[in-house]
Amino acid sequence: MKAKRLRRTSLYIPGTNPGMLANASVYGADSIILDLEDGVPVPEKDAARILVRNALKSVPYRGAEVTVRVNALSTPFGRDDFREIIPLAPDAIRLPKCESADDVREADALMTEIELNSGVEAGTVGIIAITESARGGRNLSEIAAASPRVIALNYGAEDYTADIGAVRTKEGRELDDIRAKVIVAARIAGVQALDSVFGDVNDMEGLYAEALRVRLLGFDGKSVIHPRQIPVVHRAFTPSEQEIGFARRVMAAFREASSRGAGVIALDGRMIDAPVVARAEKILALAEAAGCLPGER
Amino acid sequence: MLLERTGVAGSLESCDALVMVILSPDREGVEIELESPSIASFGEEMKRAVMETLESLDVQHGYVKVQDRGSLDCTLRARTETAARRALAVPDGEKVEE
Amino acid sequence: MPPGRKVTTMDTDSRKVFFFTGEKKVIPSIGKKREKGKIVASLEEAFRLADVRDGMTISFHHHLRDGDLVVNMALDVLAKMGIRDLVLAPSALFPVHERLLRHVRSGVIRSIEGSVNGPVGRAASEGLFSSPVILRSHGGRVRAMQAGELRVDVAVLAAPAADAMGNLSGISGPSACGSLGYAFTDAQYADRVIAVTDNLVSYPAVPFSIPQTLVDWVVPVESIGVPEKIVSGTLRVTRDPLRLIIAEHVAKVVEESGLFTDGFSMQAGAGGISLAASAFIRERMKAAGIRGSFISGGITGQSVEMLEEGLFESLLDVQSFDLEAVASLASNRGHAEMSASFYANTASKGCAVDMLDVAVLGATQVDMDFNVNVNTESDGVLLHGIGGHMDTAAGAAMTVIVTPLFRGRMPMIVDSVLTVTTPGETVDVVVTERGVAVNPRRKDLLENLRGKGIPLMEIGDLKKTAEEFTGIPKTPSFGDNVIGIVEYRDGTIIDTIRQRI
Numbered sequence: 034m035k036a037k038r039l040r041r042t043s044l045y046i047p048g049t050n051p052g053m054l055a056n057a058s059v060y061g062a063d064s065i066i067l068d069l070e071d072g073v074p075v076p077e078k079d080a081a082r083i084l085v086r087n088a089l090k091s092v093p094y095r096g097a098e099v100t101v102r103v104n105a106l107s108t109p110f111g112r113d114d115f116r117e118i119i120p121l122a123p124d125a126i127r128l129p130k131c132e133s134a135d136d137v138r139e140a141d142a143l144m145t146e147i148e149l150n151s152g153v154e155a156g157t158v159g160i161i162a163i164t165e166s167a168r169g170g171r172n173l174s175e176i177a178a179a180s181p182r183v184i185a186l187n188y189g190a191e192d193y194t195a196d197i198g199a200v201r202t203k204e205g206r207e208l209d210d211i212r213a214k215v216i217v218a219a220r221i222a223g224v225q226a227l228d229s230v231f232g233d234v235n236d237m238e239g240l241y242a243e244a245l246r247v248r249l250l251g252f253d254g255k256s257v258i259h260p261r262q263i264p265v266v267h268r269a270f271t272p273s274e275q276e277i278g279f280a281r282r283v284m285a286a287f288r289e290a291s292s293r294g295a296g297v298i299a300l301d302g303r304m305i306d307a308p309v310v311a312r313a314e315k316i317l318a319l320a321e322a323a324g325c326l327p328g329e330r
Numbered sequence: 331m332l333l334e335r336t337g338v339a340g341s342l343e344s345c346d347a348l349v350m351v352i353l354s355p356d357r358e359g360v361e362i363e364l365e366s367p368s369i370a371s372f373g374e375e376m377k378r379a380v381m382e383t384l385e386s387l388d389v390q391h392g393y394v395k396v397q398d399r400g401s402l403d404c405t406l407r408a409r410t411e412t413a414a415r416r417a418l419a420v421p422d423g424e425k426v427e428e
Numbered sequence: 429m430p431p432g433r434k435v436t437t438m439d440t441d442s443r444k445v446f447f448f449t450g451e452k453k454v455i456p457s458i459g460k461k462r463e464k465g466k467i468v469a470s471l472e473e474a475f476r477l478a479d480v481r482d483g484m485t486i487s488f489h490h491h492l493r494d495g496d497l498v499v500n501m502a503l504d505v506l507a508k509m510g511i512r513d514l515v516l517a518p519s520a521l522f523p524v525h526e527r528l529l530r531h532v533r534s535g536v537i538r539s540i541e542g543s544v545n546g547p548v549g550r551a552a553s554e555g556l557f558s559s560p561v562i563l564r565s566h567g568g569r570v571r572a573m574q575a576g577e578l579r580v581d582v583a584v585l586a587a588p589a590a591d592a593m594g595n596l597s598g599i600s601g602p603s604a605c606g607s608l609g610y611a612f613t614d615a616q617y618a619d620r621v622i623a624v625t626d627n628l629v630s631y632p633a634v635p636f637s638i639p640q641t642l643v644d645w646v647v648p649v650e651s652i653g654v655p656e657k658i659v660s661g662t663l664r665v666t667r668d669p670l671r672l673i674i675a676e677h678v679a680k681v682v683e684e685s686g687l688f689t690d691g692f693s694m695q696a697g698a699g700g701i702s703l704a705a706s707a708f709i710r711e712r713m714k715a716a717g718i719r720g721s722f723i724s725g726g727i728t729g730q731s732v733e734m735l736e737e738g739l740f741e742s743l744l745d746v747q748s749f750d751l752e753a754v755a756s757l758a759s760n761r762g763h764a765e766m767s768a769s770f771y772a773n774t775a776s777k778g779c780a781v782d783m784l785d786v787a788v789l790g791a792t793q794v795d796m797d798f799n800v801n802v803n804t805e806s807d808g809v810l811l812h813g814i815g816g817h818m819d820t821a822a823g824a825a826m827t828v829i830v831t832p833l834f835r836g837r838m839p840m841i842v843d844s845v846l847t848v849t850t851p852g853e854t855v856d857v858v859v860t861e862r863g864v865a866v867n868p869r870r871k872d873l874l875e876n877l878r879g880k881g882i883p884l885m886e887i888g889d890l891k892k893t894a895e896e897f898t899g900i901p902k903t904p905s906f907g908d909n910v911i912g913i914v915e916y917r918d919g920t921i922i923d924t925i926r927q928r929i
Binding site: 344345367368370371372373374375398399400401402403 | 806807808835836837838897898899901902903904
């Protein structure tokens with residue numbers, strides 16, 4: 034199920050760089066973002082659009098989820114992006130500047146129209162909604178619920194902090210609020226919460242610390258801008274032995290209760306609710322991806 | 331003297347190609363000048379990629395110069411298409427007067 | 429007295445040569461120290477003394493790499509002297525040697541045996557030489573000299589340090605290059621040996637790599653090389669993410685190969701991927717607490733650091749690549765210089781490559797039988813010499829070939845390589861960014877590598893994956909004219925190279 038697939042890392046690939054477009058899936062990122070938006074200067078928007086379209090058509094991206102960050106429909110470039118890209122049916126588009134449910138619905142309708150005209154089953158292409166403003170931050174729940182295409186919520190740290198008048202710091206406390214909002218809205222809608230980029234590609238310790246912190250907050254993954262950030266984020270998204278051990282016991286209790294037809298799951302004398310089971314499943318999925326579960330490689 | 335419109339796309343970076351498309355209604359058909367390190371192995375495919383791309387845009391008369399730096403087929407087609415579209419987008423008023 | 433041995437009594441003239449039997453004592457030591465020893469004023473004079481004639485074989489070593497000035501200098505002198513039809517026998521050539529083409533065109537050089545590079549190779553592919561270039565590996569070249577198949581009349585040895593009696597060293601002087609491993613074997617086998625130096629030191633030049641007993645003349649010149657092109661500052665590991673992925677796979681393969689234990693030995697090139705692979709292996713050695721026996725081949729600052737960290741007992745140096753390596757050769761006990769013969773000569777009494785556990789080598793192409801091409805590019809043009817490739821691959825317990833799956837638009841994995849340099853029987857693993865192929869002959873290796881998270885693929889699938897990106901290339905066209913012969917390390921011919929049309 035699309036919403037549930039692992040997205041520990043999402044690697045940005047500038048749509049203007051043919052070499053990187055060809056090699057995007059080599060670096061082990063769970064999801065790749067072929068970027069037509071902020072990574073592409075205005076005079077090259079047309080060129081990037083065609084490069085990405087052709088790459089979607091011809092490059093065998095194996096293993097990774099393929100997403101395209103299109104330009105927002107409010108820009109002169111958005112509509113052309115949709116027209117060229119949607120027929121190639123990437124796994125999802127990343128939709129910037131989502132301020133309200135209307136933004137999502139507008140994209141949804143256009144995507145349906147193009148899918149049907151191209152012989153693609155309607156609803157095939159997902160949406161990862163990116164919020165970049167105070168207003169968008171407040172409307173996250175409706176954005177998440179606006180369309181079944183929405184599979185994850187993401188936010189743009191730079192634009193968001195600029196919009197709320199905060200200053201970007203290394204520690205990132207100014208992002209506490211939007212992070213919390215994204216996680217809550219994502220959970221309510223049953224979609225993933227994805228954190229933003231860590232800009233300093235030379236600071237691996239700082240990256241690890243931030244990635245671990247956001248995992249513990251409840252994020253499902255983080256965007257990265259350089260391949261060397263991928264193993265670091267994956268390490269942060271690798272559960273500890275204790276977490277894995279506990280998760281295994283939860284799942285065992287769950288299976289045991291199910292096989293008995295029991296309505297209540299108990300572990301160590303305490304009741305375990307559905308969210309605990311869901312989280313245990315997620316932990317085991319992360320562990321498996323990291324190769325921690327023996328025999329799973 | 332009929333007027334020419336030019337469009338350029340791409341770069342001389344590794345894995346890319348710099349493609350110049352000149353639309354000249356004067357010309358007989360399309361002439362392609364190709365410079366590539368892979369010309370011995372892929373020269374024909376590359377020329378075909380350029381021709382097919384121009385055909386899809388209904389470009390029948392012109393001259394294309396390709397300076398290839400090891401681009402894949404999808405990249406060469408993309409650069410050709412973008413260059414041709416840029417040439418086609420040159421508005422009448424800006425055509426070079428002879 | 430052994431039977432059949434003719435005995436003569438010493439005559440008075442002989443007594444005068446060897447003993448003091450007159451009014452004045454001729455004391456050889458004073459004569460040689462206070463006069464010039466073997467020093468001659470110019471290369472031309474040395475060539476005259478060596479009686480250089482048309483058709484002779486002249487050899488050079490390549491320790492000064494692209495900073496070398498001596499090869500061009502010597503050939504210009506020979507040309508000026510009116511010498512023609514020479515056979516050039518370099519251990520390797522570099523782009524700086526493109527100038528020798530004018531001497532080929534003018535008839536000073538008739539043919540080349542040993543190695544070519546870049547423009548010289550391209551000229552060969554275009555049919556410039558009247559007889560085929562003979563390509564030999566480092567080890568094969570020595571074998572040929574030893575067997576008398578390559579008779580070197582005059583060896584010209586660029587020497588970063590030399591004394592008046594011809595003791596030569598590579599570790600000091602403005603053009604220091606470290607090991608003189610290739611020069612040593614030339615000095616051993618050539619009829620006449622001319623040393624060219626820009627750094628005359630007082631007698632005796634200790635420590636020396638080449639002893640005076642092998643050297644005929646010493647020619648002091650202004651400069652033998654361009655320092656920054658001889659040895660770089662410390663070579664840096666690549667930052668290219670794709671190459672780092674390949675290097676990571678290599679380290680994983682080595683770790684799981686079954687060879688990764690105390691006493692481990694390895695050789696890796698100085699290219700981007702190889703250096704990175706060595707760096708990753710270094711980390712894993714530290715983590716596993718492994719103490720290796722030796723690193724061989726071309727020595728870099730990274731190898732030196734691994735020696736000094738205690739990860740390896742020794743470095744066997746046939747070529748020093750950077751300043752750190754040069755300095756280490758001069759000061760580290762565990763850093764030993766080895767000759768080309770010691771390194772790779774299959775006709776010696778034992779060579780280093782046969783003791784190797786792991787070799788990490790490059791390629792221009794690899795095929796379905798794991799044959800490796802390092803001589804011709806995908807367009808069929810001869811651009812590279814063999815180096816130690818076929819030697820190292822034959823000797824190493826596990827030979828790992830590293831290459832991106834495709835370069836530009838050219839796939840690196842093909843049906844059949846255009847030139848077989850290193851036969852597939854000696855190649856064990858091919859590592860690309862998208863997959864790792866193990867030679868099916870190596871069932872033992874396959875067992876060790878399975879289930880360890882290494883992206884194992886059939887070599888055929890690797891090729892198909894490459895072609896998914898690039899398409900299937902047309903094979904270049906060749907004429908009938910053979911312009912190059914690839915000689916295997918045992919003297920047999922493993923492949924030929926034809927003229928490109």
